[in-house]
Amino acid sequence: MNPVVEQIKQQFRSGTMTIRLVMVNVGVFALIQLINALERLQVLSVFEDFPSGYVSQYFFALPVFRLGILLKPWTLLTSIFAHFGIWHLFGNLLFLYFVGSTYERFFGAKRLLHLYIIGGLAGNLTEILAHQVFPALQGSAFSVVGASGAIMAIFMALAIAQPQLQVQLFGIFPLRIYFLAIFFFLKDLTAVGTADQIAHFAHIGGALFGIWSIQQFWHVRLSRPWLGIQLKKTNSHLKVKKGGRPMSDEQYRATKQERQARLDAILDKISKRGYDALNKEEKDFLFQQSKDV
Secondary structure (H helix, E strand, C coil): CCHHHHHHHHHHHHCCHHHHHHHHHHHHHHHHHHHHHHHHCCCCCCCCCCCCCHHHHHHHCEECCHHHHHHCCCHHHHHHHCCCCHHHHHHHHHHHHHHHHHHHHHHCHHHHHHHHHHHHHHHHHHHHHHHHHCHHHCCCCCEECCCHHHHHHHHHHHHHHCCCCEEEECCCEEEEHHHHHHHHHHHHHHHCCCCCCCCHHHHHHHHHHHHHHHHHHHHHHCCCCCCCCCCCCCCCCCEECCCCCEECHHHHHHHHHHHHHHHHHHHHHHHHHCHHHCCHHHHHHHHHHHHCC
16 A cells, blocks of 8 residues: 555544544545546536536535525535635644644544534534625625634634633734634624625634533533543443452442542532633543543
């Protein structure tokens, strides 16, 4: 097998969810460019009267007019992985890499994947709704592509969950992440209705879903039982300690109770003082319990 292909497969299997999402976006971009090249070379010519790029637009671009989405419902999903320009792809994936990696470190791979997909869908639906509601946008032949709505969902969720987190602006200036979140949200808000061909409502919809998702995350997890942080149950009578030595049922129950008591104390601390009040050891413990589900 080609060593490059093998290396890509290995990176996809062993990489973080952030890396996998980046790779999927790059793969879709490469597929779109291949389709466009075949159309230009007249190798792939479905309809002679249609312009170059029609096939890739048909499968990956989300139309916002009412009939278009009814005819192409799959584009609600495919569009959040699709980019038609190299700089659009580069900017989005650079943003995704930094915010996705940080979000994944706090909340895990599965939550990152779910938020990317559902946040992207929420952004797309918001853009469609806006084009049906606001007179200035009605009748537009506008199409939505790109991961921006999904990335905004991740970014805003991270900013709400970790408002004191600092980022290095231009690699020089330390800035708390919530200042950047406010800036980007207002930037989109001030640009709605303009003719810049950017899906600002998709960004806003993704951002609002990200805020909602993190509020639901804390609400559910601060109730009892705390979803996602419960210890696994087992029907086995023989449990194993670190190092491979078996422990009795009594020892297992005592260990479980000790861990649950520590977990409850951490949750009480979060409910009273917020997540940022936790020290590194408490955050690591909390993260480890979430991985055990």
